[in-house]
Amino acid sequence: MTTIGTPPKNFLLSVEGLTVSFDGFKAVNDLSFYVDENEIRVIIGPNGAGKTTVLDLICGKTRSTAGSIRFREKELTRMSESQIVLAGVGRKFQTPSIYDDLTIFENLEISYPKGRSVWGALTFKRDQAVRDRVEEVAEIIFLKDRLHDNAAFLSHGQKQWLEIGMLLIQDPELLMLDEPVAGMSVSERIKTAELLNTIIKNRSVLVIEHDMKFVEDIAHKVTVLHQGKILSEGSMEKVKSDPKVVEVYLGH
Numbered sequence: 001m002t003t004i005g006t007p008p009k010n011f012l013l014s015v016e017g018l019t020v021s022f023d024g025f026k027a028v029n030d031l032s033f034y035v036d037e038n039e040i041r042v043i044i045g046p047n048g049a050g051k052t053t054v055l056d057l058i059c060g061k062t063r064s065t066a067g068s069i070r071f072r073e074k075e076l077t078r079m080s081e082s083q084i085v086l087a088g089v090g091r092k093f094q095t096p097s098i099y100d101d102l103t104i105f106e107n108l109e110i111s112y113p114k115g116r117s118v119w120g121a122l123t124f125k126r127d128q129a130v131r132d133r134v135e136e137v138a139e140i141i142f143l144k145d146r147l148h149d150n151a152a153f154l155s156h157g158q159k160q161w162l163e164i165g166m167l168l169i170q171d172p173e174l175l176m177l178d179e180p181v182a183g184m185s186v187s188e189r190i191k192t193a194e195l196l197n198t199i200i201k202n203r204s205v206l207v208i209e210h211d212m213k214f215v216e217d218i219a220h221k222v223t224v225l226h227q228g229k230i231l232s233e234g235s236m237e238k239v240k241s242d243p244k245v246v247e248v249y250l251g252h
Protein backbone atom coordinates (compact mmCIF):
# COMPACT_ATOMS: atom_id res chain seq x y z
CA MET A 1 0.00 0.00 0.00
CA THR A 2 1.35 3.45 -0.84
CA THR A 3 0.83 6.38 1.47
CA ILE A 4 -0.20 9.60 -0.19
CA GLY A 5 0.50 12.84 1.60
CA THR A 6 3.21 15.33 2.46
CA PRO A 7 6.62 13.70 2.78
CA PRO A 8 8.27 14.17 6.19
CA LYS A 9 10.31 17.33 6.50
CA ASN A 10 14.03 16.99 5.87
CA PHE A 11 15.76 17.93 9.09
CA LEU A 12 19.53 18.20 9.31
CA LEU A 13 19.50 16.03 12.41
CA SER A 14 16.74 13.64 13.50
CA VAL A 15 17.15 11.94 16.86
CA GLU A 16 14.49 9.29 17.49
CA GLY A 17 13.90 7.00 20.45
CA LEU A 18 17.50 7.48 21.58
CA THR A 19 18.33 5.54 24.72
CA VAL A 20 21.53 4.74 26.56
CA SER A 21 21.66 2.62 29.62
CA PHE A 22 24.64 2.57 32.02
CA ASP A 23 24.29 -0.56 34.19
CA GLY A 24 20.52 -0.34 33.94
CA PHE A 25 20.37 3.43 34.55
CA LYS A 26 18.90 5.23 31.53
CA ALA A 27 20.89 8.49 31.25
CA VAL A 28 19.05 9.19 27.97
CA ASN A 29 15.62 7.66 27.78
CA ASP A 30 13.63 7.34 24.53
CA LEU A 31 14.62 10.83 23.43
CA SER A 32 13.42 12.35 20.15
CA PHE A 33 14.21 15.81 18.76
CA TYR A 34 14.82 17.40 15.37
CA VAL A 35 17.23 20.14 14.35
CA ASP A 36 16.60 22.27 11.25
CA GLU A 37 19.14 23.60 8.77
CA ASN A 38 20.66 26.92 9.93
CA GLU A 39 19.21 26.50 13.40
CA ILE A 40 20.80 27.31 16.76
CA ARG A 41 19.33 24.76 19.20
CA VAL A 42 20.16 25.01 22.88
CA ILE A 43 19.82 22.11 25.30
CA ILE A 44 19.30 23.14 28.91
CA GLY A 45 18.41 21.24 32.06
CA PRO A 46 19.57 20.44 35.59
CA ASN A 47 22.84 18.67 36.40
CA GLY A 48 22.73 15.03 35.40
CA ALA A 49 19.81 15.53 32.97
CA GLY A 50 21.75 13.78 30.20
CA LYS A 51 22.83 16.82 28.12
CA THR A 52 26.50 15.89 27.71
CA THR A 53 25.55 12.26 27.11
CA VAL A 54 23.36 13.35 24.16
CA LEU A 55 26.35 15.09 22.53
CA ASP A 56 28.54 12.05 23.32
CA LEU A 57 25.99 9.84 21.53
CA ILE A 58 25.79 12.11 18.46
CA CYS A 59 29.57 12.30 18.03
CA GLY A 60 29.99 8.54 18.56
CA LYS A 61 31.95 8.77 21.82
CA THR A 62 29.20 6.82 23.57
CA ARG A 63 27.27 4.00 21.90
CA SER A 64 23.47 4.05 22.14
CA THR A 65 21.48 1.15 23.56
CA ALA A 66 18.53 1.87 21.25
CA GLY A 67 17.24 4.49 18.84
CA SER A 68 18.43 6.34 15.81
CA ILE A 69 20.45 9.47 14.97
CA ARG A 70 19.99 10.51 11.34
CA PHE A 71 22.28 13.19 9.97
CA ARG A 72 21.60 13.99 6.32
CA GLU A 73 21.20 10.51 4.80
CA LYS A 74 23.47 8.85 7.34
CA GLU A 75 22.72 6.77 10.43
CA LEU A 76 25.33 7.97 12.94
CA THR A 77 24.71 5.22 15.51
CA ARG A 78 26.43 2.79 13.15
CA MET A 79 29.47 4.97 12.45
CA SER A 80 32.81 5.45 14.21
CA GLU A 81 33.84 8.78 15.78
CA SER A 82 36.15 9.60 12.86
CA GLN A 83 33.52 8.70 10.25
CA ILE A 84 31.09 11.03 12.05
CA VAL A 85 33.64 13.87 11.88
CA LEU A 86 34.13 13.22 8.15
CA ALA A 87 30.35 13.20 7.68
CA GLY A 88 30.36 16.82 8.90
CA VAL A 89 29.77 16.81 12.65
CA GLY A 90 32.20 18.88 14.78
CA ARG A 91 32.27 18.81 18.59
CA LYS A 92 33.93 21.19 20.99
CA PHE A 93 34.51 19.98 24.51
CA GLN A 94 34.57 22.26 27.56
CA THR A 95 38.35 22.33 27.97
CA PRO A 96 40.16 23.91 25.02
CA SER A 97 42.58 21.60 23.24
CA ILE A 98 44.63 24.23 21.45
CA TYR A 99 48.43 24.27 21.19
CA ASP A 100 49.73 27.09 23.41
CA ASP A 101 53.19 27.12 21.86
CA LEU A 102 51.92 27.49 18.30
CA THR A 103 50.63 30.71 16.75
CA ILE A 104 46.97 31.27 16.04
CA PHE A 105 47.74 30.84 12.34
CA GLU A 106 49.47 27.49 13.01
CA ASN A 107 46.67 26.24 15.25
CA LEU A 108 44.17 26.90 12.47
CA GLU A 109 46.47 25.58 9.75
CA ILE A 110 46.98 22.19 11.41
CA SER A 111 43.21 21.80 11.68
CA TYR A 112 42.68 22.30 7.95
CA PRO A 113 41.37 18.99 6.59
CA LYS A 114 44.02 17.02 4.78
CA GLY A 115 43.32 15.10 1.58
CA ARG A 116 40.31 17.20 0.70
CA SER A 117 42.23 19.43 -1.68
CA VAL A 118 40.91 19.64 -5.22
CA TRP A 119 44.32 20.84 -6.37
CA GLY A 120 46.04 17.46 -6.39
CA ALA A 121 49.80 17.89 -6.71
CA LEU A 122 49.58 21.65 -7.07
CA THR A 123 50.94 22.30 -3.59
CA PHE A 124 51.37 25.99 -4.23
CA LYS A 125 47.66 26.47 -4.94
CA ARG A 126 46.74 24.38 -1.93
CA ASP A 127 48.94 26.51 0.33
CA GLN A 128 47.21 29.64 -0.91
CA ALA A 129 43.79 28.03 -0.34
CA VAL A 130 44.79 27.12 3.23
CA ARG A 131 46.07 30.65 3.93
CA ASP A 132 42.89 32.19 2.58
CA ARG A 133 40.72 29.89 4.66
CA VAL A 134 42.80 30.51 7.83
CA GLU A 135 42.33 34.27 7.36
CA GLU A 136 38.63 33.91 6.67
CA VAL A 137 38.12 31.85 9.85
CA ALA A 138 40.38 34.14 11.92
CA GLU A 139 38.16 37.07 10.96
CA ILE A 140 35.01 35.22 12.07
CA ILE A 141 36.57 34.38 15.46
CA PHE A 142 37.82 37.97 16.02
CA LEU A 143 41.51 36.99 15.88
CA LYS A 144 42.61 38.25 12.47
CA ASP A 145 45.04 40.78 13.96
CA ARG A 146 46.51 38.15 16.31
CA LEU A 147 47.41 35.52 13.69
CA HIS A 148 51.12 35.52 14.47
CA ASP A 149 50.89 35.62 18.27
CA ASN A 150 51.32 32.45 20.26
CA ALA A 151 48.02 31.02 21.47
CA ALA A 152 49.41 31.11 25.03
CA PHE A 153 48.90 34.90 25.05
CA LEU A 154 45.15 34.70 24.38
CA SER A 155 42.52 35.30 27.03
CA HIS A 156 40.35 32.39 28.17
CA GLY A 157 37.53 33.59 25.90
CA GLN A 158 39.82 34.02 22.89
CA LYS A 159 41.10 30.47 23.41
CA GLN A 160 37.52 29.22 23.25
CA TRP A 161 37.02 31.14 19.98
CA LEU A 162 40.24 29.69 18.58
CA GLU A 163 39.02 26.21 19.28
CA ILE A 164 35.72 26.99 17.57
CA GLY A 165 37.82 28.26 14.64
CA MET A 166 39.77 24.97 14.56
CA LEU A 167 36.45 23.20 14.08
CA LEU A 168 35.08 25.77 11.61
CA ILE A 169 38.05 25.34 9.31
CA GLN A 170 36.80 21.80 8.71
CA ASP A 171 33.46 23.29 7.62
CA PRO A 172 31.14 21.04 9.67
CA GLU A 173 27.43 21.12 8.85
CA LEU A 174 26.63 20.55 12.50
CA LEU A 175 28.73 22.11 15.24
CA MET A 176 28.18 20.99 18.84
CA LEU A 177 29.40 23.15 21.73
CA ASP A 178 29.40 22.29 25.43
CA GLU A 179 29.04 25.45 27.55
CA PRO A 180 30.95 27.73 25.17
CA VAL A 181 30.68 30.89 27.32
CA ALA A 182 31.62 29.36 30.69
CA GLY A 183 34.18 31.68 32.32
CA MET A 184 33.83 34.38 29.66
CA SER A 185 33.43 38.10 30.34
CA VAL A 186 30.14 39.78 29.40
CA SER A 187 31.64 41.38 26.29
CA GLU A 188 33.13 38.04 25.20
CA ARG A 189 29.75 36.40 25.72
CA ILE A 190 28.07 39.00 23.50
CA LYS A 191 30.71 38.50 20.80
CA THR A 192 30.26 34.72 21.01
CA ALA A 193 26.54 35.19 20.29
CA GLU A 194 27.53 37.31 17.29
CA LEU A 195 29.97 34.60 16.17
CA LEU A 196 27.32 31.86 16.33
CA ASN A 197 24.86 34.01 14.39
CA THR A 198 27.49 34.46 11.65
CA ILE A 199 28.43 30.80 11.32
CA ILE A 200 24.90 29.38 11.08
CA LYS A 201 24.57 30.79 7.57
CA ASN A 202 26.26 27.56 6.44
CA ARG A 203 25.41 25.13 9.23
CA SER A 204 23.43 24.34 12.37
CA VAL A 205 24.69 24.62 15.93
CA LEU A 206 23.73 22.51 18.93
CA VAL A 207 24.72 24.08 22.24
CA ILE A 208 24.55 22.96 25.88
CA GLU A 209 24.33 26.00 28.11
CA HIS A 210 23.53 27.06 31.66
CA ASP A 211 23.90 30.83 31.13
CA MET A 212 20.29 31.87 30.54
CA LYS A 213 21.17 35.36 29.28
CA PHE A 214 23.29 33.76 26.56
CA VAL A 215 20.55 31.23 25.78
CA GLU A 216 18.12 34.13 25.26
CA ASP A 217 20.59 35.80 22.91
CA ILE A 218 21.19 32.80 20.66
CA ALA A 219 18.48 30.13 20.84
CA HIS A 220 16.08 29.69 17.98
CA LYS A 221 14.59 26.83 19.96
CA VAL A 222 15.31 25.37 23.40
CA THR A 223 15.09 21.71 24.41
CA VAL A 224 14.81 21.19 28.17
CA LEU A 225 16.07 17.81 29.36
CA HIS A 226 15.25 16.19 32.67
CA GLN A 227 16.13 12.62 33.63
CA GLY A 228 17.08 11.79 30.06
CA LYS A 229 13.76 12.92 28.60
CA ILE A 230 12.31 16.11 27.14
CA LEU A 231 10.57 18.16 29.79
CA SER A 232 9.68 21.02 27.47
CA GLU A 233 10.61 22.33 24.03
CA GLY A 234 10.03 25.48 22.02
CA SER A 235 10.99 29.14 22.01
CA MET A 236 12.86 30.53 25.04
CA GLU A 237 9.74 32.53 25.80
CA LYS A 238 7.64 29.35 25.88
CA VAL A 239 9.96 27.18 27.98
CA LYS A 240 10.68 30.03 30.43
CA SER A 241 7.03 30.26 31.32
CA ASP A 242 6.47 26.50 31.46
CA PRO A 243 5.72 25.68 35.15
CA LYS A 244 7.47 22.28 34.84
CA VAL A 245 10.68 23.99 33.71
CA VAL A 246 10.48 26.57 36.49
CA GLU A 247 9.96 23.78 39.02
CA VAL A 248 12.89 21.52 38.07
CA TYR A 249 15.37 24.03 36.66
CA LEU A 250 14.84 27.77 36.34
CA GLY A 251 13.34 28.26 39.78
CA HIS A 252 16.57 27.11 41.50
Ligand SMILES: Nc1ncnc2c1ncn2[C@@H]1O[C@H](COP(=O)(O)OP(=O)(O)OP(=O)(O)O)[C@@H](O)[C@H]1O
Pocket residue numbers: 022027045046047048049050051052053054
Ligand atom coordinates in the same frame (compact mmCIF):
# COMPACT_ATOMS: atom_id res chain seq x y z
N1 LIG B 1 29.90 6.64 31.12
C1 LIG B 1 28.99 6.71 32.10
N2 LIG B 1 28.80 5.70 32.96
C2 LIG B 1 27.87 5.75 33.93
N3 LIG B 1 27.06 6.81 34.15
C3 LIG B 1 27.20 7.87 33.33
C4 LIG B 1 28.17 7.89 32.26
N4 LIG B 1 28.06 9.08 31.62
C5 LIG B 1 27.09 9.77 32.25
N5 LIG B 1 26.57 9.05 33.27
C6 LIG B 1 25.47 9.46 34.16
O1 LIG B 1 24.42 9.88 33.33
C7 LIG B 1 23.73 11.01 33.89
C8 LIG B 1 23.70 12.13 32.90
O2 LIG B 1 24.99 12.73 32.84
P1 LIG B 1 25.33 13.94 31.88
O3 LIG B 1 26.77 14.29 32.10
O4 LIG B 1 24.92 13.63 30.50
O5 LIG B 1 24.41 15.10 32.46
P2 LIG B 1 24.41 16.64 32.12
O6 LIG B 1 22.99 17.01 31.88
O7 LIG B 1 25.38 16.95 31.04
O8 LIG B 1 24.88 17.29 33.49
P3 LIG B 1 25.81 18.57 33.82
O9 LIG B 1 24.95 19.79 33.59
O10 LIG B 1 26.15 18.37 35.24
O11 LIG B 1 26.99 18.51 32.89
C9 LIG B 1 24.45 11.32 35.18
O12 LIG B 1 23.73 10.72 36.25
C10 LIG B 1 25.81 10.67 35.02
O13 LIG B 1 26.36 10.30 36.25
